[in-house]
Amino acid sequence: AWGLDVLRERSFLRMTLVRFLFLMGTGIFINISLWYLRDSLGQTESADQTFWGVVALGSVAFATVLSAIPAARVSNRVGRKPVIWAACLIAAIGIAVIAWAPTPPIAVAGLFVMGIGSGAYLAVDWALMTETIPLITSGRYMGLANIANSIATPVGLLIAGPMLIDTFTRAGTIDIGPRAAMAMGIPALALAAVVLVGVHPRRDPRDPEVAPTAT
Numbered sequence: 001a002w003g004l005d006v007l008r009e010r011s012f013l014r015m016t017l018v019r020f021l022f023l024m025g026t027g028i029f030i031n032i033s034l035w036y037l038r039d040s041l042g043q044t045e046s047a048d049q050t051f052w053g054v055v056a057l058g059s060v061a062f063a064t065v066l067s068a069i070p071a072a073r074v075s076n077r078v079g080r081k082p083v084i085w086a087a088c089l090i091a092a093i094g095i096a097v098i099a100w101a102p103t104p105p106i107a108v109a110g111l112f113v114m115g116i117g118s119g120a121y122l123a124v125d126w127a128l129m130t131e132t133i134p135l136i137t138s139g140r141y142m143g144l145a146n147i148a149n150s151i152a153t154p155v156g157l158l159i160a161g162p163m164l165i166d167t168f169t170r171a172g173t174i175d176i177g178p179r180a181a182m183a184m185g186i187p188a189l190a191l192a193a194v195v196l197v198g199v200h201p202r203r204d205p206r207d208p209e210v211a212p213t214a215t
Contacts, residue, residue, distance in 0.1 A: 011132045011199045016148045018084070018199070019125060021192035023152035025185030026091050026118050028160050029098065029111065030057070031153065035165060036178035041104055052104045059108050063115025064122065071120035072127070080128035081196055083120055088193040091117025092186050099183040131201035160184060 029036065033053050037043040043052055075083040094117060097110030129145060160181035168177035 011201070012129070012144075014195050014198045015129055015132050016145050018192045018196050019129075019145060020148040020152050020155075021188045021195070022088065022091070022121055022125075023149065024156040025095065025188035025192070026114060026121075027153045028156050028181055028185055029060075029114075031157050032160060032165070032178050032181055033057070036098075036107075036182065037104070039174045040176075040178045041101070041107065043104065052108070055104075056108055056111050059112040060115040060118070063112045064119035067116040067119035068123040072123040075124045075127065080124045080131065080201065081199065083124045084128065084196055085193050087117045087121035087124070088189045088196075089117070090114075090120065092189045093117075095182055095185040095189070099179045099186075128199070128201060132199060156184075156188075 033056060034049065037049050037052055037056075041052075043049050071083050071087070091114050094110045094112070094114030097113060098107050099110075101107035101110055129142075133142070164180045164184065165177035168174065168180060
């Protein structure tokens with residue numbers, strides 16, 4: 001029993017790291033959108049920045065909602081982990097399009113793809129969390145998971161801002177900085193997919209439910 005608890009604890013910690021990496025990789029755009037639109041895509045007019053900013057965030061939100069329910073249903077058939085791996089791949093493709101997009105419409109298309117990956121992940125993430133954590137200490141583990149939620153964006157911005165955008169700006173390549181910050185999400189998602197391999201849930205969602213026996 002002790003060994004099983006250790007396995008579950010390690011699985012949960014890995015799952016927490018997966019969440020941290022995924023949210024960090026996909027959350028960068030929301031916080032650097034102004035610099036990306038202005039410096040990388042050349043949208044210097046305030047009205048243009050506002051328009052494309054609203055369209056960009058709207059496309060992410062719409063795609064996230066669109067993919068959530070289908071992803072949840074698929075995960076009941078194939079398992080949670082395959083859906084999260086697919087979500088990492090789809091989101092990484094979207095981020096790659098955003099990072100190298102020459103025009104705002106192409107960037108919006110990339111954001112839509114990233115939103116599909118984000119929706120698929122968010123639909124399955126908590127389900128896998130609840131199938132991984134030791135039930136007797138579930139409150140403590142959920143608290144740790146929420147800490148991962150809280151620090152993912154600040155840590156991502158710390159890397160994206162001082163380490164990438166500022167560095168490229170000082171080098172005279174101001175348009176590259178936001179693109180490099182976006183591209184940082186690709187290795188983050190790749191690492192999330194690798195870490196997920198070591199997650200072992202308590203129960204596979206494809207297994208039939210077992211009714212409790214009377215005592």
